[in-house]
Amino acid sequence: MEQQYPSELLEKAVDEFSKLPGIGRKTALRLVLHLLRMEPKVTHDFASSLVRLTDEVKHCKVCHNISDTDVCPICSSLKRDSSIVCVVENIQDVMAVENTQQFHGLYHVLGGVISPMDGIGPSDLEIESLVSRVKAGGVVEVILALSSTMEGDTTNFYIYRKLSSLDVKVSVIARGISVGDELQYADEVTLGRSIVNRIQFNGKY
C-alpha cells in the first residue's frame, strides 16, 4: 500500500531523497525529518553546497578529474612527476591512490571501465584523450590501476593495445595477497597470481 504523507512538501522531499542510490523511502523520511528538526540554515547550507557543486564544478582538462580550476592541483603541481601517468576508473580511485602516498606522478581518470553489459564502450571513456596525451610526448610510463574485475581486465587490455604502438612503458598494479591477510583464507586465483608474480626478497619490504 502506498504510504500516506501528511504534507505534500514532505512527500516531495522524500521522493527526491529516495532517488539517491541506496536510500529507500524509510531512510529518506528519516533524513528529511532530521533536517526539519535542525535550524533552517542547516538545510539551506546543505542545499546550496550541492547546487554550487553542480553548477560550478569543472573537470581537469588534462586528467579529467573533478576540479575547481581548469587544470587540477595535481596536474599543475611542479612537485609531481609528469612522466608517469596512473590510469584509474574514477575520482574515488584517485583519492585512494593519493592516500597511499606511494605515487607522485599524474593521473588519468577514465570515467568508468568498458562494460558491454551496461552499454559502456571505449568511446564513452577518456581513452582517446589518454592516447593523445601519450602521443603529445613526455610520458614514459602508463600504470594501469583499474579494478581487478572482468571489466577492468578488458579495459586494461584495450588500453594496452591502443598504446602498444607508442613509445611508452605500460604496467599494471600488482595483484596478490592483501597485506595482513592469512594465506588460508585467500582465494586460489589471487594466491596463484601472487606465486606466479613473486618478487625477489632481500630481507625487507
Added chain:
Amino acid sequence: MEQQYPSELLEKAVDEFSKLPGIGRKTALRLVLHLLRMEPKVTHDFASSLVRLTDEVKHCKVCHNISDTDVCPICSSLKRDSSIVCVVENIQDVMAVENTQQFHGLYHVLGGVISPMDGIGPSDLEIESLVSRVKAGGVVEVILALSSTMEGDTTNFYIYRKLSSLDVKVSVIARGISVGDELQYADEVTLGRSIVNRIQFNGKY
C-alpha cells in the same frame, strides 16, 4: 589520515551530506558523485524540495503533526471521529497507525518521549497542549500509542496522571506476541504480558 579531495566544492558538499545521521564520508562522496553524474536539474530539484519544505512546512495547530496547512487534513476531515485522540511520539508513528487502517480518530503528536538521559522533559513535549485539548471538551478517549520502552512507559504514566482528574477514558495499545511470530522465540516479558492481558476468544480474530 584526512582524505584529500580534488575540489573544495566537492569537499564542502561531502561535508554537508555527512552531517546527516547514518551517512559517513564514503557514502556522502558516493551520493554526491551520483548527483554529479545526473543532469543538473536533478540536483536543483533535490535541493529546492528540501529548501521549500524547510521554509514552508507548518505544524497542525490541533495535533502538531507536520502539515501544509494550519490544520492538517486528518484534523479537518469530517470523516474522522474527533472524540478519540491517539497520542503518538512522532509523525512516522502517525503514518504507521494510518497504514493499519484500523484507527479513524484524530492524533496528538508529542514530538518525542520523556527521556531524562537526553534532557527531554515533559515541557519539551506537546503534553500541556494535549491536556488543554481534552479540557476543551469533546474528547471521550485518549489512546496512548507510544513505544514499548522505559521512556515510553514513563511518558504514558506522566500523561495518565495529568489526565486522571479529567473526565476522559485513557487506554494504551495492546502488547503481546507479534502476529506471525512463533511463541518460542518471543521474549518472556512480552509473552508474560500477552498471557496476563489475554482476551476472550469467540472463534475468530
